[in-house]
Amino acid sequence: MINPQSVVLFSLALFCIGIYGVLVRRNLLFILISIEIMLNAVAVLFIAAGSYHDHVDGQLMYLFILTLAASEVAVGLGLIIQMYRRSLSLDVDQLSHLHD
Amino acid sequence: MLLELIVILLLGAVIAWISDSIDNRLPKWIAVISLLSSLYPLHPIIMAGSSSDGQAWLVSESYPWIERFNISLYLALDGLSLLLVLLSLLMGLVAVLCAWKEISFRSGFFYFNLLCSLAGTIGVFCALDLFLFFVFWEIMLVPMYLLIAIWGYENRRYAAIKFFLFTQAGGLLMLLSICALVLLHYQNSGELTFNYDQLLQHQLSESSAFWVMLGFFIAFIIKLPIVPFHNWLPDAHTQAPTAVSVILAAILLKTGGYGLLRFVLPLFPSASAEIAPYVMALAAFSIIYGGLMAFSQQDLKRLVAYSSISHMGFVLFGCYAMTQIATHGAIMQMLAHGVSSAALFALVGAIQYRYHTRDLNQLGGLWLRLPKLSALLLFFVVASLGLPGLGNFIGEFLVLIGSFSAMPKLTIIAVCGLILAAIYGLKIAQKALFGPVKLAPCADVDRREMAMFVGLALLLLWMGLHPQPLLDLAQQSVNLITVGVEL
Amino acid sequence: MQDHYLANLLMLVVLLPLFSACLLMLSALFSVKLSKTSVTLLAVGCMALAAILVLLVGIEYSDYAGQSFSYRYANWIEIGQLRLSFGFYLDPLSLVMIAIVTGVGFLIHLFSIGFMQQDADFQRFFIYLNLFISAMLTLVLADNLLLLFLGWEGVGLCSYLLIGFWHQQPANILAANKAFIMTRIGDAALAIALLLLFLLLGSLNIQEIQLKAVQLWPLDDNASQYRLDWVSICALLLLAGAIGKSGQFPLHTWLPDAMAGPTPVSALIHAATMVTAGVYLIARFYQLFNLSPLAMLAVASIGAITLILAATAALVQSDLKRILAYSTISQIGYMFLALGAGAYSAAVFHLMTHAFFKALLFLSAGALVYSLGHQQNIFRMGGLAKKTPFICACFLAGCAALSALPFMSGYFSKDFILESLLQQQMYGFWAIAIIGAFITAFYSFRLFFLIFCGDCQLNPDKKLPTSMIIPLALLLLLSVFGGIMPAVLNVLFEGGPALLASVTNDSLALHLLTIATPISAVLLCWLIFRKHSFSERFNSSLTPRFKYLLFMGWGIDRLQEKIFTQPFIRLCQANKNDFIDRLSQLLSHISQYGHRQLQRLQNGKLRWYAASLILSAIVALLSIVLLR
Secondary structure, three states: OOOHHHHHHHHHHHHHHHHHHHHHOOEHHHHHHHHHHHHHHHHHHHHHHHHHHOOOHHHHHHHHHHHHHHHHHHHHHHHHHHHHHHHOOOEOOOOOHHHO | OHHHHHHHHHHHHHHHHHHOOOOOOHHHHHHHHHHHHOOHHHHHHHHHHHHOOOOOOOEEEEEEEEHHHOEEEEEEEOHHHHHHHHHHHHHHHHHHHHHHHHOOOOHHHHHHHHHHHHHHHHHHHHEOEHHHHHHHHHHHHHHHHHHHHHHOOOOHHHHHHHHHHHHHHHHHHHHHHHHHHHHHHHHHHOOOOOEHHHHHHOOOOHHHHHHHHHHHHHHHHHHOOOHHHOOHHHHHHHHOOHHHHHHHHHHHHHHHHHHHHHHHHHHOHHHHHHHHHHHHHHHHHHHHHHHHHHHOOOEHHHHHHHHHHHHHHHHHHHHHHOOHHHHHHHHHHHHHHHHHHHHHHHHHHHHHHHHOOOEOOOOOOHHHHOHHHHHHHHHHHHHHOOOOOOHHHHHHHHHHHHHHOOOHHHHHHHHHHHHHHHHHHHHHHHHHHOOOOOOOOOOOOOHHHHHHHHHHHHHHHHHHHOOHHHHHHHHHHHHHHHHHHOO | OHHHHHHHHHHHHHHHHHHHHHHHHHHHHOOOOOOHHHHHHHHHHHHHHHHHHHHHHHHHHHHHOOOOEEEEEEEEEEEOOEEEEEEEEEOHHHHHHHHHHHHHHHHHHHHHHHHOOOOOOHHHHHHHHHHHHHHHHHHHHEOEHHHHHHHHHHHHHHHHHHHOOOOOOHHHHHHHHHHHHHHHHHHHHHHHHHHHHHHHHOOOEHHHHHHHHHHHOOOOOOOOOOOOOHHHHHHHHHHHHHHHHHOOOOOOOHHHHHHHOOHHHHHHHHHHOHHHHHHHHHHHOHHHHHOOHHHHHHHHHHHHHHHHHHHHHHHOOOEHHHHHHHHHHHHHHHHHHHHHOOOHHHHHHHHHHHHHHHHHHHHHHHHHHHHOOOOOEHHHOOOOOOOOHHHHHHHHHHHHHHHOOOOOHHHHHHHHHHHHHHHOOOHHHHHHHHHHHHHHHHHHHHHHHHHHOOOOOOOOOOOOOHHHHHHHHHHHHHHHHHHHOHHHHHHHHOOOOOOOOOOOOOOHHHHHHHHHHHHHHHHHHHHHHHHOOOOHHHHHHOOHHHHHHHHOOOOHHHHHHHHHHHHHHHHHHHOOOOHHHHHHHHHHHHHHHHHHHHHHHOOOOHHHHHHHHHHHHHHHHHHHHHHO
């Protein structure tokens, strides 16, 4: 049995890495990857919480998140490809046409 | 009968819209026909006339609508609303005649909106269920917004939005007040009702009555309009096409005065009496301010619009003097101003149609170019500056003589408004009609216009020389209005 | 029924000119071309018929022996206590007035046929003129104040239209505007008087008002005389109305400008009839005025001030019609003086003779101007006595009557006024009146000498048509012999309200003085102008600045413009864009500013959004944790 505290810390670290990636990277692809990392951090937390409480809901939520992440990646990658075709760049700072 | 009246107009509106796709000359004929045929349901009421003494309503009818909230289609007419309904139909006809040649772009939709707005106005004058009243109040506004925004002149979007925001803000306050009134009544009696007669029986506590009244009051004085809330009117009038100006000046402003007489004064007699001195001061200020502003305008339509503000000040003044004579005066002033301002706007529209300008500096010497039109314009200017023998004078005189006992000093200020009326009235004549000729020759009034203007002139003369039938018709309503508040 | 007969006659008198005006108006509006002859026949014919009917009214009315006759034709407004009707009230006063209006009106109509013959707007002229006559008759016959007000405003409107008749010149329109607005100020006072009288006495019927006033406010001899009580306020407000209409100080400045209208109009409206409406109003309310010594004093003082002011201004004018206008103002001042002394009949008598001789003067001025090709400057004229002997005779008679030379009509009426002033022991006012008489005689003969004596400068190029000669001749007779009529007037006034103060002869010396004053003025005038061979040179003895002051009518016009007109216009200009509109636009500016500020947050930078999302999530979490 792993210490739940270390699992929480691990998940927090993972989440922070994700946040750092979202904020710092300018390439859309990396931002997407960072978001995936954040999702996985939450998923790990769910599994740990589920096994700690002896409850099946944690694993259920993990499956749910897994599906969500997969579909998100599918849609996100599709959009990114479209965007790259249009503007030949994946730099989010340049992709700011929506602001006006 | 009253429901038929409104349905005929709405039906006419829809048919006019559809008929546009067949031939774009059809809508105006359909508008005329539906306006004339809407007189048919009214004729038994006019025939019976003022003979039905004692009863509050000449005719009333009620159909269930939203039963869960006890809302019904409760429509009724008394002398006051009958007069205003007739004025609306007549001025609707004048408006259609004004638009006859002027409107060719999407004419079906134009007449659809015009008739819808008229139907809404007539609904406002008939509705005695507060919820229904509010619905009609909105039906009246939205087509009006479209009319200004689509068929207006150069700055139409701005004017339309301003018009809409002002009146909508007022409408919102009124809706709050209606809800508050109904809920307070529900708390006291346990019965949820929007029925005017039932709400009339109900006495509110003094503090709540004041706030509830204020909502109604502000909505109506925005519509009237009275000075701090008046500035939508000059813009709306200046930008609106002639027909819409006619409707706006002749009928829409009257819904404000009607609302005061029908709802504010009878529903909240003591709260109204309390604020009466302030309101009358506001009205007197409005009379003077409107007159001053009218004088400083260069745009003929703006000038007439500001003069409307000044004249509607007399209506508010008469309403809050709370004497029989003054209330009669307010009603007469509404009717006479309806006719005279409609004629003035129609004439300005006729000038604009011919010369494409409303600027007083560009006009001048019109008398030599269009002698008949100028003579008519002079007649209506003189009417609006209150020449005895014409309708407006009767209204103003009754307001003044009725208010003098209540507020002598303010009445004297209002009398000064008559001097201002002369000053700005003569400015129109001086700048537009007289002086050296500046404009090219042009066709004078044709038969359609002549019939319209002579008719309106005769109407004003009749109001000025033999107002008694109108006064008799309104007597019953005036009794009801003043019985609660007269000391 | 005798009553109905008289009532119908009166109604016809009022309706006939109205009928012709309406008919002419409709024909103009519906493009029915009428020849000048048919317009003339209709307009002047109706006027002649009205004048004949007034004669019949006079005959019929003589049965009443001075009793008043009133008749209500129809109800007008009836709400509760407020009962108004279309009703006429005939008594000697209104009879004299309708006789003047229709009589002089008819003569002036006749004169206008010739005068306006060349004018393109012949028909419009007669529409206005007939409308005016009808309104004026309504004014003098009305039995209630509101109907009187209808006539009062009606004549004001017609006066406006006729002053601005030649509407292409902006100056004429400005003069018309001025006239209408100035009188409108007086009218507002009259309207307030109407409201006040209704409030205090509960009636608008003129006779009822006065009856109730006498009962309610009996004249108290013990109390201090010049109190500002309700009756005085009412009377003063009525007076203010009269001042506006009658061109009295300080609202007189419109009248000289009103000469922009065609000359027959000046004769009819701005000399003979409309401007005397104020006098009529005060005479009509004599019972009310009698109750207020203060108001009486005010009437007399205004009369006296106006009398001197206008007479001196007339001394230096160069425009023929302006001189006559100032003289009208000054003569109406005499009437006010008489009213203030309580000599109502003297005032009405002077009103009548003044209507005759001033109409004569204006019409002959019109004839002169007509034959000289619209020249109105008297310095350009001279030596016209031989060229236009008939006009010269008319002028001479007019000037003589105006100067009150013995046995002309003006003499009797002015003498009446002076004597009643003495009788009331108003010696100060009497002295002013004598001085005024001197100046009057001086300026009228200055006018006469400058036009008709000396060297000839202009040649008349047109012959007068008969339609102009007949009215002139008739008015000439009336001006000379019209003063013998007090006997007739006495009969009329007998038994009625005691208008006529019984005149007793004061000392012979004072009487002689009133005769001697104008004669000496004429002689002085003759001496001065003969020495300078009838040119204006003598006036250079006045300092130029003072002369200019007089020329500008004591600068009252300028003063009014500085004090009222210009600030008013400046006020309006300053607020041209409606500051309240600015305020509400401020609201929209504020919301637009807020919109722009908030818009900055939406910069399109994804990482910026993410960071702010995370930051606010952290803040929210922390605040939940910490605040618990």
